[in-house]
Amino acid sequence: SSPKITRLKPAYGPAAGIAKLNANENPYGPSEAALAAIQEASASGAYYVNESARALQAMIAERHGVDPEYVALSSGSSGALVACAVSAGQSGNILGPDLFWDTTSKSVEKQGIAEITRLPKTPGLEIDLQTMYESIDDSIAMVQVVNPNNPTGLLMDPVALRAFCKKASAKATVLVDEAYNELTDMPQENTMVPLVKEGYDVIVARTFSKIYGLAGMRVGYIIAAPEKIEAMSRYGIGWYGLNQAGLAAAVASYEDQVFMDASRAKIREGREMVYAALKENGLSGLPSQTNFIFVDLGSINAQTFREEMAKENVLIRGIYRDYTNWSRVSMGRLEHVQMYVDALPKVLSRLS
Numbered sequence: 183s184s185p186k187i188t189r190l191k192p193a194y195g196p197a198a199g200i201a202k203l204n205a206n207e208n209p210y211g212p213s214e215a216a217l218a219a220i221q222e223a224s225a226s227g228a229y230y231v232n233e234s235a236r237a238l239q240a241m242i243a244e245r246h247g248v249d250p251e252y253v254a255l256s257s258g259s260s261g262a263l264v265a266c267a268v269s270a271g272q273s274g275n276i277l278g279p280d281l282f283w284d285t286t287s288k289s290v291e292k293q294g295i296a297e298i299t300r301l302p303k304t305p306g307l308e309i310d311l312q313t314m315y316e317s318i319d320d321s322i323a324m325v326q327v328v329n330p331n332n333p334t335g336l337l338m339d340p341v342a343l344r345a346f347c348k349k350a351s352a353k354a355t356v357l358v359d360e361a362y363n364e365l366t367d368m369p370q371e372n373t374m375v376p377l378v379k380e381g382y383d384v385i386v387a388r389t390f391s392k393i394y395g396l397a398g399m400r401v402g403y404i405i406a407a408p409e410k411i412e413a414m415s416r417y418g419i420g421w422y423g424l425n426q427a428g429l430a431a432a433v434a435s436y437e438d439q440v441f442m443d444a445s446r447a448k449i450r451e452g453r454e455m456v457y458a459a460l461k462e463n464g465l466s467g468l469p470s471q472t473n474f475i476f477v478d479l480g481s482i483n484a485q486t487f488r489e490e491m492a493k494e495n496v497l498i499r500g501i502y503r504d505y506t507n508w509s510r511v512s513m514g515r516l517e518h519v520q521m522y523v524d525a526l527p528k529v530l531s532r533l534s
């Protein structure tokens with residue numbers, strides 16, 4: 183007998199009245215310019231990407247002052263991040279902090295080829311670079327840091343991180359995931375891209391999913407030595423994961439300072455609203471340099487909190503690992519952040 187399948191009406195975003203604050207998207211995107219470019223490029227959707235990918239690769243290379251061979255585009259940065267993990271996993275484990283965006287690196291565990299080795303927890307949830315350095319033994323093929331980190335939102339001191347990357351990369355490849363770099367107050371100072379140019383064994387990952395507001399268009403990239411990229415090509419790095427509409431959106435957004443500044447301003451405003459609401463309700467969050475805040479719920483369970491917030495049409499994240507009383511909320515449109523602010527006292531009173 184044939185399986186019973188329910189036909190679904192495709193929904194490309196959250197329904198009206200839902201505050202979707204659970205995936206660190208920038209709902210102010212795609213920009214006007216990106217939307218126009220998507221429409222134009224889609225008309226050529228019959229053709230595989232080639233020149234369009236080269237055009238984006240060249241723009242990125244120019245911005246970072248590297249040859250285009252240092253730039254590998256992928257379907258979201260996830261495409262390249264999986265390749266980094268699986269490639270490293272052939273020769274050893276991946277070392278990371280206790281809490282980081284480990285979704286792509288978990289693929290080595292799913293494939294049964296390597297493990298993620300985690301550092302002990304730290305009281306402030308920051309990454310202890312000294313312990314990390316000391317933990318790089320022969321079993322480690324790659325060290326992964328996310329800066330600013332997800333889900334904590336914490337930014338590392340760039341001077342300390344740079345010194346760490348230089349030392350650590352003599353022992354293992356260092357992957358720095360800079361998905362949220364453009365959201366920090368000083369993106370140029372915070373990036374580790376110059377180390378790639380200086381010849382250190384460092385890979386930097388970036389994405390169009392965050393500040394550029396193109397999460398659903400799936401474009402990201404890594405910057406790494408050409409031989410590193412070449413070695414990863416067998417693990418899925420390549421243009422076949424890209425599409426004309428996404429590339430067009432990325433090209434149209436990459437130099438759109440007006441859109442980026444406007445997005446950053448809204449995100450900052452959202453953060454201020456959330457911090458104020460937390461304070462008013464006797465809670466606090468970690469200092470964020472991103473479009474999300476990691477909230478200390480005190481004695482409240484983050485999964486219960488998530489379920490109660492959902493009843494108020496506010497979607498947020500639940501428990502990460504064993505951080506049972508920490509809750510991540512993303513900055514969406516300000517009217518949606520306001521829904522979080524309004525729901526907070528109601529939910530807290532129900533749970534107290």
Ligand code: PLP
Binds near residue numbers: 259328331397
């Ligand atoms: N890196 C970090 C730190 C993230 O938080 C995310 C998504 O949330 C990604 C990478 C992957 O995003 P994408 O594949 O859309 O570039």
